[in-house]
Amino acid sequence: MILIVEDNEENAAFLKIFVERKGGWPCAICTQGDRIVELCQSGAVRLVIMDIQLHNTFFKGNAVSGVALARHLKTDPSTAGIPILLATAHALKDEQTHFLAESLADGYITKPIEDLHDLLGEIQRLVPAR
Amino acid sequence: MKIWHKILLGFLGVFVLISLSGVPTETYYQRIIEAIRLSSEQDQIAMQMVDATEIHLLEMESCLWQYLASGDPANQKYFQDRRKHWQILSEQMADLLKADPHMILILKRADRAATTWIQQVEPLMGAPRNGQKTVIPRLDDVRVQYQQLRKEQSRRLTEGYEYSVNTVERSSNLTWFLRGLALAVGLFTCWLVVRSVKHPLERLISATARISDGHFDSTVPVSNDELGQLSQSFNAMSRTLKERTEALEEQRRLAVQANVLKTEFLANTSHELRTPLNTIMGYTQLILDKLARNPDEEKNYLSIIQQSSKHLLSLINDVLDISKIETGQMRLELDPILLKPLLDQVNEHLRLPASQKCLQLTIFQSAPDLWVQAHPGRLKQVLFNLLGNAIKFTPHGSVRLEARPDETRNRICFEIRDTGIGIPKDKQQLLFQKFVQVDGSLTRQIGGTGLGLALSKSLIELMGGEISLSSEGEGCGSSVVFSLPKGKIT
Numbered sequence: 001m002i003l004i005v006e007d008n009e010e011n012a013a014f015l016k017i018f019v020e021r022k023g024g025w026p027c028a029i030c031t032q033g034d035r036i037v038e039l040c041q042s043g044a045v046r047l048v049i050m051d052i053q054l055h056n057t058f059f060k061g062n063a064v065s066g067v068a069l070a071r072h073l074k075t076d077p078s079t080a081g082i083p084i085l086l087a088t089a090h091a092l093k094d095e096q097t098h099f100l101a102e103s104l105a106d107g108y109i110t111k112p113i114e115d116l117h118d119l120l121g122e123i124q125r126l127v128p129a130r
Numbered sequence: 131m132k133i134w135h136k137i138l139l140g141f142l143g144v145f146v147l148i149s150l151s152g153v154p155t156e157t158y159y160q161r162i163i164e165a166i167r168l169s170s171e172q173d174q175i176a177m178q179m180v181d182a183t184e185i186h187l188l189e190m191e192s193c194l195w196q197y198l199a200s201g202d203p204a205n206q207k208y209f210q211d212r213r214k215h216w217q218i219l220s221e222q223m224a225d226l227l228k229a230d231p232h233m234i235l236i237l238k239r240a241d242r243a244a245t246t247w248i249q250q251v252e253p254l255m256g257a258p259r260n261g262q263k264t265v266i267p268r269l270d271d272v273r274v275q276y277q278q279l280r281k282e283q284s285r286r287l288t289e290g291y292e293y294s295v296n297t298v299e300r301s302s303n304l305t306w307f308l309r310g311l312a313l314a315v316g317l318f319t320c321w322l323v324v325r326s327v328k329h330p331l332e333r334l335i336s337a338t339a340r341i342s343d344g345h346f347d348s349t350v351p352v353s354n355d356e357l358g359q360l361s362q363s364f365n366a367m368s369r370t371l372k373e374r375t376e377a378l379e380e381q382r383r384l385a386v387q388a389n390v391l392k393t394e395f396l397a398n399t400s401h402e403l404r405t406p407l408n409t410i411m412g413y414t415q416l417i418l419d420k421l422a423r424n425p426d427e428e429k430n431y432l433s434i435i436q437q438s439s440k441h442l443l444s445l446i447n448d449v450l451d452i453s454k455i456e457t458g459q460m461r462l463e464l465d466p467i468l469l470k471p472l473l474d475q476v477n478e479h480l481r482l483p484a485s486q487k488c489l490q491l492t493i494f495q496s497a498p499d500l501w502v503q504a505h506p507g508r509l510k511q512v513l514f515n516l517l518g519n520a521i522k523f524t525p526h527g528s529v530r531l532e533a534r535p536d537e538t539r540n541r542i543c544f545e546i547r548d549t550g551i552g553i554p555k556d557k558q559q560l561l562f563q564k565f566v567q568v569d570g571s572l573t574r575q576i577g578g579t580g581l582g583l584a585l586s587k588s589l590i591e592l593m594g595g596e597i598s599l600s601s602e603g604e605g606c607g608s609s610v611v612f613s614l615p616k617g618k619i620t
Contacts, residue, residue, distance in 0.1 A: 008405065010434050014412035021421045089404035092397060112408035116415045 001044050004029045005036060006051040023120040033059025033069060040079040046127045052088035052099060070103035083126035087111060134324040141320040145313050159302045166294040173287045176226045179219055184276045186216035187244055191269045194251055198264060206255050236282050240275035247272045330357040334364060346372035399449055406438035448581045455588040462505040462592050466617030469500040469533055476513045484521050490528035500533055501617030502542045508589045515582045516546045516610050524550030541613040552608050553601040561599060562587045
């Protein structure tokens with residue numbers, strides 16, 4: 001399953017539709033921090049597509065950004081193996097470098113996503129073979 | 131070469147010249163002493179003349195004796211001859227000594243004594259010898275007079291010479307003393323000049339160096355001479371420099387800050403424009419890849435695309451409006467507007483988003499015929515903005531707009547009150563600033579470019595109104611009050 005962490009409902013919806021129907025990956029949408037960590041720890045998640053600005057996402061009672069959440073997943077040994085793809089509308093090169101380093105994520109896509117087919121390729125590349 | 135070295139050198143030059151001037155002066159003094167010596171020779175001649183005169187008298191006495199002894203008439207002639215010479219010498223001596231009344235007096239006394247003696251002895255020279263013992267007047271008294279004259283002359287000679295030489299020497303010594311004094315005074319003056327120039331100059335030099343190192347608060351003590359004036363000007367200059375530098379620094383800081391804010395604004399704007407664009411491109415891709423399962427689903431995608439496009443357009447318009455206001459290009463035509471239909475329209479548009487969040491939206495006016503002087507489109511935009519914000523930031527409860535006249539100020543007041551998340555006190559002032567978004571996730575959670583309030587404030591001000599915001603703090607809701615001039619019904 002691919003976990004889509006994106007609080008803009010419409011954007012999350014088209015991602016899910018495209019990845020499921022075009023790429024054939026089952027997807028889930030979640031914006032609740034604790035639930036996201038739970039799902040990842042359950043072993044069902046094979047990749048996380050993480051938005052950076054999460055508006056109503058709380059983890060252990062505190063508001064968190066996608067970067068902080070990704071960092072948490074990457075530093076927790078039980079979830080560190082799950083590849084994370086950052087997705088955000090922050091387009092500046094500096095910001096991307098900074099966010100990547102900060103989040104320890106594996107890849108980065110800029111919104112608007114110019115070609116969704118490239119996203120499928122990126123998912124293919126990052127998801128480890130079973 | 132330093133200035134004080136030059137001053138010192140100049141003074142030394144003057145000293146050398148003064149000292150060198152002693153050489154000719156000393157020569158002149160030597161000449162004066164020589165002249166005195168020469169003039170004293172004349173006096174010595176007078177001295178010799180005294181001797182000669184006395185010798186003539188002695189010879190006259192001797193003639194008398196010989197005559198009395200021998201009766202030789204030759205002696206008579208010789209006596210007369212000596213007497214004539216004595217007369218001449220006596221006159222010459224008087225001429226020589228005429229400048230000195232004292233000497234003349236003594237000379238006359240001697241002359242008188244001699245003349246008396248001659249008158250006493252002269253008859254004896256002519257008288258026949260009668261073998262009688264003749265009493266001859268003695269010459270000793272006369273000689274005493276002449277000795278007196280000689281002594282006096284000798285004294286005068288010594289005294290005069292010594293006096294002249296002493297005077298010249300004293301004069302020479304005085305000159306040397308004055309020269310020494312001039313040297314001392316000169317050195318002292320030189321020291322004073324150097325001291326009064328050197329230290330202020332050194333202080334100015336070091337202060338200038340400090341200023342060039344960026345320490346603009348450097349000042350120098352002010353004395354009351356020309357250097358003091360220079361120091362005063364210097365201090366004034368330093369002050370001006372400090373003020374200007376600070377002003378420039380402040381301007382630079384503001385420019386940098388403005389630039390940072392603008393960059394931030396651009397980055398935020400870019401981010402906000404990309405989000406609806408992402409939706410548009412995403413759903414377009416779904417349609418192109420024929421991923422919709424039925425026509426209704428496809429229609430839904432298209433309607434999402436349309437909504438996002440509208441949102442994108444409104445964002446672009448906001449940015450353009452802000453830009454126009456920023457460059458002073460926005461001019462608004464103000465007309466009297468009846469508020470009721472406008473508020474109805476606002477209500478119409480916002481009822482749906484409010485009800486979607488289960489919020490109670492109330493739009494209330496205290497009288498049915500309120501008129502306001504405004505630009506209808508822009509007033510609507512402001513109300514949409516402020517009410518839209520209130521709805522966005524209120525998770526549950528109510529949003530209320532109240533319009534009421536403020537008779538004392540001849541204005542219409544609009545108050546938008548919500549039961550939303552509120553605004554921290556320290557952020558309240560910040561909210562109206564252009565290009566400033568409340569930092570952190572708060573604004574970004576809700577979306578928008580962070581321009582809404584800044585744009586509303588600018589628009590209200592362009593319509594001659596004012597706006598203020600208050601909130602008891604986070605979680606206490608917030609209240610925005612703005613007022614516009616009353617519309618005049620013509």
